[in-house]
Amino acid sequence: MKNLAIFYRDRDNQRAINYIEDNFYKILGDYVNITNYYTNEFSPNYKINADAYIVCYEEMLNDLVGHIDNFSKVIVITRSIQQKYLKPIMDIPAGTKVLIVNDSRESTLQTMYMIFELGIGHLSLFPFEKDIYEAGGYDDFDTAIVTIDSEELVPEHIPNVYNIHNREVSFETFHKVISLLDLKSEHVYNNLIEKIKEDMDTGTNYINSYLSNILKDRMISNxxxxxxxxxxxxxxxxxxxxxxxxxxxxxxxxxxxxxxQSEFLPKKLADTASFDGELVFLNGSNYLTEKIDICLVNNSIGCCLIFQNERDLRKDENNLSRHLKQTGFYAEHQFSDIVSTSYQMHQCINTAKKVAPSNYTILIRGESGTGKELLAQSIHNYSQRKNYPFVAVNCAAIPEALLESELFGYDEGSFTGAKKNGKLGLFEHAQHGTIFLDEIGDISPTLQASLLRVLQEKQIMRIGSGKIININTRIIAATNANLEKKVAEGKFRSDLFYRLNVISLNIAPLRERKDDIMPLLCGFLGKHYNNLLPSEKNILLKHSWPGNVRELENVASYYKILNKLPDYLCKEANHAPDAISNTSAIYENFADINLSMSEDDIRIHILKAVASCSTPFSGAGRKVISQKLSEKGVNIGEGILKKQMAFLKAQGLIDSGAGRAGSHITQKGIDFIKAKGEA
Structure with a gap:
């Protein structure tokens, strides 16, 4: 608790003394203890100790000499008027002569100066003085302003008396007292805010300063x-x-x-004036650390150290990623998601990783279906922009009339059908992140000019607006078109081409990187990959894949559902289903069965396994046959076994009974084994 000493000349106006004391307790509450002193009662050696000394008038300062030791703690009270009493005074006609009446000359002058400081300049104010009154100097006055308990001093002939009641202790005074006593209390702050609402105060600068400091304190606190x-x-x-x-x-x-610093930071960092993004190990945790050098002109006067726990950073990143997923502006894929074993793709990925951390524009070139957006997403997630939006735009899929408004946005009323409050463009949605412009070669000449400005100036302007908006967005473009040819034909701006083609990444078509077909297919098929026959793999490797990876994915989806390759692939390889079913020649001569060596071996092993389990009345199920094959070191999947047994049955080499009778070898099967020299 702080001790507050308030000084008065005497005890005569006890009502005013009590009112001032109540003012202080109303704002400062139990944080202060108030003692009233009267200068006319001081003895010569009387000493007073307090945390703050309050006097009613500047003229009283001399009375304190010898009684207090520290005059830097002295505050002179200033006063204010409650707003409800000020409004009637504002309505007094301009030019009116107004008599100011209070209980002492000092108080009268204070009241008059206070009214002037409140901005009331339309009245002629005169302080009441008894000698002038007795001489008839106020006979032509009809208006007076008084404070409480001063009404009896007003000349009787004055009909219009405005009572401003007790003058309040001003905000300025409280602001000085709170600062001097260092009272940092929510309760005190709130009381002062309420006082601002009630009073008409002369200290507007103090009020603005106080509110500014409150806002800053809240900002620092929060x-x-x-x-x-x-x-x-x-x-x-x-x-x-x-x-x-x-x-x-x-x-x-x-x-x-x-x-x-050297006790908590590595010596190199402790000796460095400033750094950012350094990992420091403290108390069993990693902290991402930043040091900011604080300079005054050219002199370093200190620094600010900021430590962020890696765990909290990961949590923030996860929250941001979840938010971006909800908006749809999110890059899902990483470089690790790109399945490839070919030299061409490894070169492309290595180059992409080198340029990803930069802010340069990238042009990805490749045929349709090669995975250009997958590469663009991977570049975004490998860059420092990974925690910001990734916005993908297919320029060929959006009508030309809408593409400009989608990219740049528009203001309210820009065109018929525009949204009431306008719309943010995709460039603004991608702020601090990446915008991926697919099929860039298909945009119109008008939009090419607008895009050129974005690349040159890093600025956009919404449709219907004159306001320029600065953007910080990385551009990755992609095309399957021959842009050089389009430039030569005048269909694509050469200046835009050179702006886009800062760094070019070329994705080779699938037909030029056959090494990637099987790894990709394994990823697409999953467990069904083991059902592929060697002959089917040969068909896939021989196909030219004009649709690239997208076509391969579609083939995989077809195979997972129907357990066979699409007909167009079989016909292309002269392995159409109707040709396979024509087996009359095979029945005539076993040597004419045209099998690849690996499949031939598999079928021989299956026939021998079936033969070993065959009796005149029963055969073996696929589970038993699979066990027999495993015993011989032949491990094949359930799908392949099922498919090969169906083939052998179609050739009449084995037969299957109903129910649980299983499969048994036929005489033709036995003869076939003998013909192959496997008997």
Whole structure:
């Protein structure tokens, strides 16, 4: 609790004394203890000690000499008027002569000056003086302003008397007292806010300063004090001038203690004036650390250290990723998602990784279906923009009339059908992130000019607006067109081409990287990949894949559902189903069965396994046959076994009974084994 001493000349106006005391208690509450002193009662050696000394008039300062030791703690009271009493005074006709009446000359002059300082300049104010009154100097006055308990001093002939009641202790006075006593209390702050609402105060600068400081304090409290990041402010001698709660919990240090940087940071970082994004290990956790050098002109006067726990950083990244997923502006794929074993793709990926951390524009070139957006997403997620939006736009899929408004947005009323509040463009949605412009070669000449400005100036302008908007967005474009040819034909601006073609990445078509077909197919098919026959793999490897990876994915989907390749692939390889079913020649001569060696071996093993389990009345199921094959070191999937047994049955080499009778070898099967020399 702070001690507050308030000085008066005497005890005569006890009502005013009590009112001033109540004013202070109303704002400061139990945080202060108030003692009233009267200068006419001071003895010569009377000493007073307090945390703040309050006087009613400047003229009283001389009365305190010898009674207090520290005049820097003295505050002279200024006064204000409650708003409800001021409005009638504002309505007094301009030019009216108004008599100001109070209980003392000092109070009268204070009241008059206060009214002037409140901006009331349309009245002629005169302080009441008894000698002038007795001489008839106020006979032509018809208006007076008084304070409480001063009404009896007003000349009787004056009909219009405006009582402003007790003058309030001003906001300026309280602001000085709170600062001097260092009272940082929510309760006191709230009381002052209420006072601002009630009073008409002369100290508008103090009020604005107070509100500004409150806002700054709240910002520091909400953003810095309660931050999950540890924040420490040091001077040049490593003395702590500020430390937030998180930093205190980590380092167990308080304000005004020393933070010896070399004890907590690697020596190289401790000796560095400033750095950002360095990983420091503290108390069993990793912290992403930043050091900001604080300079005055050219002199370093201290630094700010910021530590962010890696765990909290990951949590923030996950929250942001979840939000971006909800908006749809999210890059799902990483470089690790690109399945490839070919030299061409490895070269492309390595180059993409090198350029990803930069902000340069990238042009991805490749045929349709080669995975251009997959590569663009991977570049985004490999860059420092990975925590910001990834916005993909297919320029060929959006009508030309709409594409410009989609990219750049528009203001309200820009055109018929425009949304009431306008619309953000995709460039603005991609702020700080990446925008992927697919099929860039198909945009119109008008849009080419607009896009050129974006690349050159990093600025956009919404349709119907004259306001220029600065953007910080990385552009990745893609095309399957021959842009050089389009430039030569005048269909694509050469200046835009050179702006886009800063770094070019070429994705080879699938027919030029056959090594990638099987790894890709394995990923698409999953467990069904083991059902592929060697002959089917040969068909896939011989196909030219004009649809590239997209076509391969479609073939895989077809195979997973129907357990066979699409007919067009079989016909292309002269392996149409109707040709396979024509087996009359095979029945005539076993040597004419045209089997690949690996499939031939598989079928021989299956026939021998069926033969070993065959009796005149029963055969073997696929499970038993699979076990027999495994015993011989032949491990094939259930799908292949089923398919080969169906083939052997179609050739009449085995037969299957109903129900659980299983499969048994036929005489033709036995003869076939003998013909192959496997008997």
């Amino acid at each position: 953003v810095v004090d309660e931050s999950s990041r540890a924040i420490i402010l040091l001077d040049s001698a490593d003395n702590i001038h500020y430390i937030n709660e998180t930093a205190y919990n980590i380092f167990n240090l308080s304000q005004e203690e020393k933070f010896i």
